[in-house]
Amino acid sequence: MSAPSPSAVQSSRSNGLPLLSPQATAKIDARTRRPRVLLIQTQAENAGAQEISRLVAGGLTSRGYDVHNLYFFRQSASFAPPPNTHYCVAQRPSSILALARFLWKLRQQIKELQPDAILTFQHYGNAIGGVMARLACRAPVIANQVSARAAMAPWLQLVDRIMGQIGLFSCITVNSHDMLHDYARYGGLYQKRLRHVAHGFDQKVSELSRAEARRALGLPETGVVLGSAARLHPMKQLDAAIRVLPGRPQWRLALAGQGPDEPRLRQLAAELGVGDRVHFVGEIAPTQVGDFLAALDVFVFPSLAETFGLAAVEAANAGVPVVANDLPVLHEVLALNGEPAAVLVQAADTAALSAAIDRVLTDHDLRQRLQHNAAGLRARYSVDAMVDDYVKIIEETL
Template identity: 50%
Template sequence: MKMKKKILFIQTQAENAGAQEISRLVGEGLATKQHAVHHLFFYRKTDAYDHAPNTTILCDQRPSTPLAFAKFLIDLVKFIRDLKPDVVLTFQHYGNLFGGPAARLAGVPHVIANQVSAQATMNSVIRKLDMAMGSIGVFDSITVNSKDTAGEYGDFPKVYTKRIVHVPHGFKTKTSDLSKGCAREKYGLPSNATILGSVARLNVLKRLDIAIEVLSANPSWHLALGGQGPEEDNLRKQAKDLGVEDRVHFIGEMRSEQVGDFLKTLDLFIFPSQAETFGLAAVEAAQVGLPIVANDIPVLREVLQTDGVPCALFANSDDVASYVTAIEKLLSDPELVKQLATSAERLSRLYSLDTMVDHYEDLVLEQEQPLFMPMGQQA
């Protein structure tokens, strides 16, 4: 009989984004297996988790002074010590950097780090601290969600890399019962336009400036952006400078259950991100049958395929014309769209939500014969 564990998930900021979606899904899955699941966020970014059950947000905003940061660290250790979890799972690089040591100081016997932050988001100091903590055993296991991400740790010491375990992201299919017309009405989008779109946190690494720039190629194209983030003002200014502001629609942050209705509004999904560990939003869009144009980086080539057959067209985010060409091809070639969609139908099998949860439960329970093998021992 499996022992039931008290599990604490630690994230950096409370908002709706990819890493938060994964920890939420894993937490829900482990809760259905009768584990006691709690979530902790360092600070509040949006109101997305204000009323979530078994969820604590330590700070109303990011600690910005030495005194506020010291209080945050003390409160973090105290919270974990009072909760007394059996296992702590940390997410994102700052979640790992502060959550792992805090869990050990609070006496937690089992800590699992999750590398869901792309290397481009980490400076050299953070990377060295992560290497040191993983090497001395602050983390018992370190999950990566793609083979490409695992490869980014190839120059780390063996004592670190032997802890790495490949657990591909699972996802919940983002379907919608709405017609395209009703979905567009819901989000205030034009009913007869060709709408390109993306779901992403609005930060500079997502390269959504490319998505705006392609609108200059065709006056009938519109762009809908689902998400929030620090680049919104710059993106709005870019749209105005290019004279396309009336064709760019900022939808704002969406709850997970709203994403399916948003995807239903689109004719094509554009994903020019230059740094990902998986690319969850693009996988979700492909699986519901949307044609995809994604940046040609190794991790997106890896996850946007099934049985070696691509689910998307790829372009170069340093070359806007390559996106225009790919978009025009998909909008004019229904047979190609059908081929890509047929390949994408198998994504839900390749990235099974149940399998992901089972893998995490094995890590939590530290089974002697897990369902998977560490990356270095895979065939």
């Protein structure tokens, strides 16, 4: 027998009939309220993974879901939180006691929010968020693999593999076919839970001219400006972009982002005698990315490992020629109908990287072909298509 409707409950009250039990009323409320989806992220900052969770949250909200965002802690002061954002702790735990408090708070917040489905992001978000979610409630957990295995410690890879095999994750999404092939090596139940959901992205546009954009960012208005937007981390191999500058005195490099590798990058620039030509712009908000891209002649993306390469896709689609590290996933993602939308090269080879940048700057036909192919990436990586895929997965798990 199906549960009575809310109108039936009201009718029983108005006619003096016995009221429904609290359990029956709770079942009715659960059926009539919007499904609540909780997105669990690691640190709150302006980076690629956070951009994807923001887009997913906005898309699910527009489709009628009650969406909440839970971050472990806030990393960046300039981070603009989406609606219904919660933080576990004020800063990254730095002691055993602080870690214990953080885990307890994470479990409590998940329990209090009572989600119907949980999406976790990044490797620590999946591992820590997945375990605490299972301890807090029975909502299905959808893990989002947006971290390359090369960027994960061996013990964390093992934890992730076990969690997928034993069913702590109801579904595991990957954002490229290269990732799908890589994680399929785990086999068994892990492989059966894998789903390919390509990243979508917002087109990054600017109303500023190149000179205006450079002025706004404190960059020289004339000359060649290379740039990259990434977390300043050794895995991004941004030192490769700095190493091309000594042989090209007319080039400058603008780096947008923050992270632990900044002191080393500054020291390298000083040692190479190019400190005055490397501009650390700092972290920029998603709304400023378009202005940053408008200031550049070439976008350099020398990352050692990627699962998608969102920053490079955004730059290429904005019309900025991209020179990136030769990774298999970038052959897949930075292409349209088999035609490249970027120049891929071994970025650790300074001479090869420099020559590729020089070619993009001087070969007008090449630049036009890259821009033509990149213009179609927005249709290939639609935000609506990404959100629709998540809706299907959520409905299946519910």
